[in-house]
Amino acid sequence: MVTAPSTAIPGVDIDPFSIAFFDDPFPHHERLREAGPVVRLDTWNLHGVARYAEVHAVLNDPQTFCSSRGVGLSDFAKEKPWRPPSLILEADPPAHTRTRAVLSRVLSPAVMKQVRDGFAAAAEAKVDEIVAMGSFDGVADLAEAYPLSVFPDALGLKKEGREHLIPYAGLVFNAFGPPNELRQQAIDRSAPHQAYVQEQCQRENLAPGGFGACIHARVDAGEITATEAPLLVRSLLSAGLDTTVYGIGAALYCMARFPGEWQRLRADPSLARNAFEEAVRFESPVQTFFRTTTREVEIGGHTIGEGEKILMFLGAANRDPRRWHEPDRYDITRQTSGHVGFGSGIHMCVGQLVARLEGEVMLAALARRVASIEISGPVKRRYNNTLRGLDSLPLTVTAA
């Protein structure tokens, strides 16, 4: 697949979409980083970058490393996508610029100011519930329950059918992976979830004032067409919920494992926002994304041909010792700016402000109301081709 490389690209016999990898990716990340600035992964016939500098460079050169051929392994130039492509995630400029501007405005810092109090009140209510329970599942009862209590309402979704949201998002993120069992099973079971999502994206099903209605309102302003609006709403349904579930889950898991950091947060709850940000760096809930080369390109002295898939290891970049001091330490006062947990460049997570708001108000509510937080049962991992997180996190808390 590589057209006469100048020097041999180091090959690494790692399957980054295997259960063994998901169970403990960190030694594998180190091998990938140390093998070279770009590596060949023969299992799935692709190239990978795992060092911070190269991941950041690929993310910030969308002309050379495009998204319109899919940000999963499947190359849209060769294969029919499993669903109609996203108008923002799987698009390049100039088409991307227009749709991106719409979502950026719908989820802007000014809009976050408006929803902030409501999100904070819901976080406090949720924490009151788990304090009353004493022992609970950090995933189901908090990491999932809290975003489910705020995000679908903020979007303006109907109450019925919301149980499809997390399975749909799981499907989307599994589908970025290679044609393994996780991807195949997810697509095989996708029909009811896809039908629900398609229906909820329509204008008449979205409550006035919500993020969804705001997207449709841009049709009236002439910024997008009536056929584009539902697909942009779909982006929020795909990427706006499960990611924050994994992000909050990561933060809880950190707090439960690192009591020193938990005590620092309790002593100063204003650190909540950075504690969440550091959890996103430390665990990297979104582990990987692909790009496709639009021309022959050189990475770290190696030549890669046109039309090649490049896998970016965001999680490995976020722990690259070339970029981070003591990368394997969770430090809630770390200077986190520049981590690639939300990506970087023109495709950087458009919902990052929603994620930070949810993470911040949740951790701040915990810091004020909970004295101790401990793991009280077997921790179970949830497997997904793109997302890293837990299926179950039994926790016991005591009230402050």
Add this chain to the structure above:
Amino acid sequence: MPTITFVHPDHRSEPIDAAVGDSIMQVAIAHGVTEIVAECGGNAMCATCHVYVDGDWLGRLPAMTADEDALLDGAAAERRPTSRLSCQIKITPELDGLVVMLPDRQV
């Protein structure tokens, strides 16, 4: 190297030698100016690298884009006519002596 002076909320002045080509945000982060948060890492998406530009300098900076203008409406501290996002201002030799005031909060 151009010198950029950051004025902290307590009026303390901190002159820093800045590399041409870096953004003011990058200079602040590299030198531990903690009032600049820069959550999005310089992608003009978060409004947490807000600064107030010293009046004399404002007109000598490149004009702001519509995106920066919209983001500043969401800045945590009060928006003023002198407000800019420091990630959007690249250091040039002409900016030697620039003074920016830091707001008391970014989130």
